[in-house]
Amino acid sequence: MNNQEVIAILLDLIQTCRDGQECFQNAAENISNSEFRRLFSIFAQQRAQFVTELQAEVHRLGGDPSNIANLAGPLHRTWMNLKSAVPRDEASAIAECQREEEAAVNDYQEALKADLPLDVQYVVKRQYMDIKDAYDRIRILQRAA
Numbered sequence: 118m119n120n121q122e123v124i125a126i127l128l129d130l131i132q133t134c135r136d137g138q139e140c141f142q143n144a145a146e147n148i149s150n151s152e153f154r155r156l157f158s159i160f161a162q163q164r165a166q167f168v169t170e171l172q173a174e175v176h177r178l179g180g181d182p183s184n185i186a187n188l189a190g191p192l193h194r195t196w197m198n199l200k201s202a203v204p205r206d207e208a209s210a211i212a213e214c215q216r217e218e219e220a221a222v223n224d225y226q227e228a229l230k231a232d233l234p235l236d237v238q239y240v241v242k243r244q245y246m247d248i249k250d251a252y253d254r255i256r257i258l259q260r261a262a
Contacts, residue, residue: 118234120178120179123178124180127178127182127237131168133225144213145157160214167244211259214255225241
């Protein structure tokens with residue numbers, strides 16, 4: 118796999134993490150339960166850190182992490198902005214975070230199927246494990262809500 122292919126995969130993961138960060142931030146700002154709000158804030162910060170780590174990998178490989186040509190990202194953000202304008206209950210906020218994390222789990226699984234260099238694979242795998250853990254925790258919240 119050449120550097121451009123690896124960079125393209127990493128750019129997709131950057132967008133995935135940005136979408137997750139925005140979803141968690143919106144949930145944290147619009148949910149009344151202080152424990153859930155704190156958890157979603159932590160997940161939003163975690164996704165921001167993942168973005169930084171992935172951007173560093175793109176830089177290291179000679180790419181430009183600001184060169185994300187993903188049309189789905191802006192459309193998703195518009196949808197998220199529209200949804201955040203509508204008052205939501207706790208259950209719907211948790212459900213949205215669960216959907217976002219399920220998409221992230223799938224994106225990371227697809228990335229891990231690629232023949233990534235070992236150093237990149239390590240970063241992606243570590244982030245995947247944290248995202249999978251967050252997804253599992255949100256599923257538990259969903260059942261409790």
